[in-house]
Every structure is written in structure tokens, then in C-alpha cells.
Amino acid sequence: DYDMARVMHYIFTSPFFYDQENQANKIKAPIDLMVQTARLFGMKFHDVWAPTFLQRALGQVMFDPPNVAGWPGGRAWINNSTLMLRLNLAEYLIDNQRFDHAVATPYEAMTANSTVQNIRIQKNMVPIIEIFSGTTFNSLGEKLQSSLLAGSHNLKLMTKKERHSLNYTQRAILRLTSLPEFQMC
Incomplete structure (x- = not known):
């Protein structure tokens, strides 16, 4: 009878939907991955072409599929040229680090024969850090994982020695985004 409300109710209340x-x-x-990272850290790119560079480097440029079938999915997103970029994307952007690995398409600067190694962004980490403010060190890792990772995990994000740093929440979030589990949905 094409009642989508019933179909959606059946799917979302079925036990198989919640199976591990x-x-x-x-x-x-x-x-x-880019959208989640940008929203998580409140990112705004200084250069309008920076997101396109990242899309090319990661292998998916919006509105430019390789053919009429669209983009491949699954493991096709992970290869030698994208793996390290995916794992370190947030840290590269947040810490304004150099891209020290080769990308398929270099980011052309305004002048010929020069490439840009850093992508400048404006970030606002206050909202994400405020969500976890007041969280004890012992429960921070668990709360971050349950909020930001699909599925259930028991990963150690920080050492006890690191808990005394002023930005340990930010470091824990960045460490979490560099995990293979963050690549999954």
C-alpha cells in the first residue's frame, strides 16, 4: 500500500537494524568524511578551491562522477594515495600541517609551477569541546567513542600522563578522528 511510515517504522524497530x-x-x-570533519570542528576554508583539492585528493569530486553509474563505494575509497590523508585529515587541517604525502592532483597555487602544502582554515572547536567539558578523564574516551564512532568500541585514546595538558579534550578528539574506526559508518 506504499505507506512509507509503516516501512520506516518496521525497519527502525526491527532487531536486525541494531545488530552489531x-x-x-x-x-x-x-x-x-570531509563534511563530518568540517562540521565537527566548525571549519571554514580560507581558499574557495581548498575543498575541491581535498575532494580530488580523496577521490570524489562533488557533481563530477567518473561515469553515469556514479562513484564506486566501499573499499574503493581506500588506496595507497588516500589512506594516510583520510587518517590524518583532521590533524592536517586543525594543526595547519603540511601535506607530506603525494596526492593524485597537486593543489595549484596562484603562480605557475608552485603548489600549496598547507590548507588554511578557520576553526571553531568551542562547541565540540563544551559538549565534553566537565567529563572526567576516565570517562572522556568512552563518551567520545559513543558520540563520534559508529558501533561500539573500547579504544584507549589518551594516556594518564596526557590528561594534565590544557587541550587534552582537543587532542583526544583529533586522535579519535585518526582511527580506522572513524572511517566507518
Whole structure:
């Protein structure tokens, strides 16, 4: 009878929807990864072409599929040229680090024969850090994982020695974004 409300209710209330085997078993598409990272850290790019460079480097340029079938999915997103960029994307952007690995398409600067190694962004980490403010060191890792990772995990993000740093919440979030589990949805 084409009642979508009933279909959606059936799907979302079915036990198989919440089975562990159905959680965190799909690799995020590059655009999904970029959008999640940008929203998580309140990012705004200084250069309008920077997102396009990142999309090319990750292998998925919006509105420019390789053919009429669209983009491949799953493990096709992970290869030698994208793996390290995916794992270190947030840290590269937040800490304004150099891209020390080769990308398929270099980011052309305004002058010929020069490439840009850093992507400048404006970030606002206050909202994400405020969410976890007041969280004890012992429960921070668990709360971060349950909020930012698909599925359930028991990963150690920080050492006890690191808990005394002023920005340990920020460091824990960045460490979490560099985990393979963050690549899954």
C-alpha cells in the first residue's frame, strides 16, 4: 500500500537494524568524511578551491562522477594515495600541517609551477569541546567513542600522563578522528 511510515517504522524497530554486524560496516565516502570533519570542528576554508583539492585528493569530486553509474563505494575509497590523508585529515587541517604525502592532483597555487602544502582554515572547536567539558578523564574516551564512532568500541585514546595538558579534550578528539574506526559508518 506504499505507506512509507509503516516501512520506516518496521525497519527502525526491527532487531536486525541494531545488530552489531550491521553497525560500522561501511567505509565513509570522501565527501561524508570531509563534511563530518568540517562540521565537527566548525571549519571554514580560507581558499574557495581548498575543498575541491581535498575532494580530488580523496577521490570524489562533488557533481563530477567518473561515469553515469556514479562513484564506486566501499573499499574503493581506500588506496595507497588516500589512506594516510583520510587518517590524518583532521590533524592536517586543525594543526595547519603540511601535506607530506603525494596526492593524485597537486593543489595549484596562484603562480605557475608552485603548489600549496598547507590548507588554511578557520576553526571553531568551542562547541565540540563544551559538549565534553566537565567529563572526567576516565570517562572522556568512552563518551567520545559513543558520540563520534559508529558501533561500539573500547579504544584507549589518551594516556594518564596526557590528561594534565590544557587541550587534552582537543587532542583526544583529533586522535579519535585518526582511527580506522572513524572511517566507518
